[in-house]
Amino acid sequence: MNSSTDKVIWLDFNDAPEQGESTKPKHDARELKQRLIDSLDAVLTYLFPAGKYRGKQFIVGDLEGNPGKSLVVELAGSRAGMWMDFATGEGGDIFDAWARVNGFDTASQFPELVDSVAQWLGVSVDQSRPLSATYEKANKPAMPARQQPTDDLGPATGKWDYRDSQGQLIACVYRYDNESGKEFRPWDVRSRSMKAPDPRPLYNQPQILSANQVVLVEGEKAADALIRLGLVATTAMNGANAPIAKTDWSPLKDKHVLVWPDNDDAGAEYARKASEAIACGGAASVAVLHIPGDKSVKWDAYDAVDEGMDVWAFVQSAPRTIVK
Structure with a gap:
């Protein structure tokens, strides 16, 4: 990568029926x-x-x-x-x-x-x-003894659908919050099993199809925050833990991609590996945003929106590393 803090790439993110x-x-x-x-x-x-x-x-x-x-x-x-x-x-x-x-x-x-x-x-x-x-x-019929839950995750606290460019459902990701923290589990529609598809799809593919510029973030929550502002955003399944080689990056071919990592070591490593894979996959351009120095550890796109940051101005003018 060639680091560039003075060069700026401007992105134009522009009930039943009645019976007789x-x-x-x-x-x-x-x-x-x-x-x-x-x-x-x-x-x-x-x-x-x-x-x-x-x-x-x-x-x-x-x-x-x-x-x-x-x-x-x-x-x-x-x-x-x-x-x-x-x-x-x-x-x-x-x-x-x-x-x-x-x-x-x-x-x-x-x-x-x-x-x-x-x-x-x-x-x-x-x-x-x-x-x-x-x-x-x-x-009332006899009530059977209540079975114990099959796991200790409890009800899902979030769900995100992964669809192909034509809108067909590929997979779902469920989030669970418990005493141990957050946990994510994928559902593969084709095999009808609780596992990630192979290859793993990118999020928000229907919008990516017609977009020129795309922001890659870590996690569906961050992507949704940007999408609500009108930006075309995506994430790899599993965020920073996404297996780069098992992710299908092809929807980003010929796109101008801006990678927005979380503010931690894992985010930096994810951005490095993902940006290189996207560049090799034929993206028109790839750059990695520099996180402002005053931001807290793990600060991400969701936090930026939550703070009221002018996110459009940030993605257009913030310093970045040019990968391609």
């Missing part, structure tokens, strides 16, 4: 849905025997019940019973899950779906009194 009388369900669907939510542990254990508990969520591989962590069901609060399959983007409530697992079409077979739920709950047709006045514990 003949097909009207014999039961109150809203009451049955509430009963399912009130018996959620038993319901999920019945629908997904391979599922496991993790904090306030129930996790399983998919709607077919395969082991895994892609499909997440909320267990508490106003979203109890709501589920999302992060591998497919599908989601719904506990009625939808019951329908999918048991092969019911919610549009054309809603009465049969409702009857199926009622039969499993042991609710007879004449039990049509208001739920709040008649719900007896004896009518």
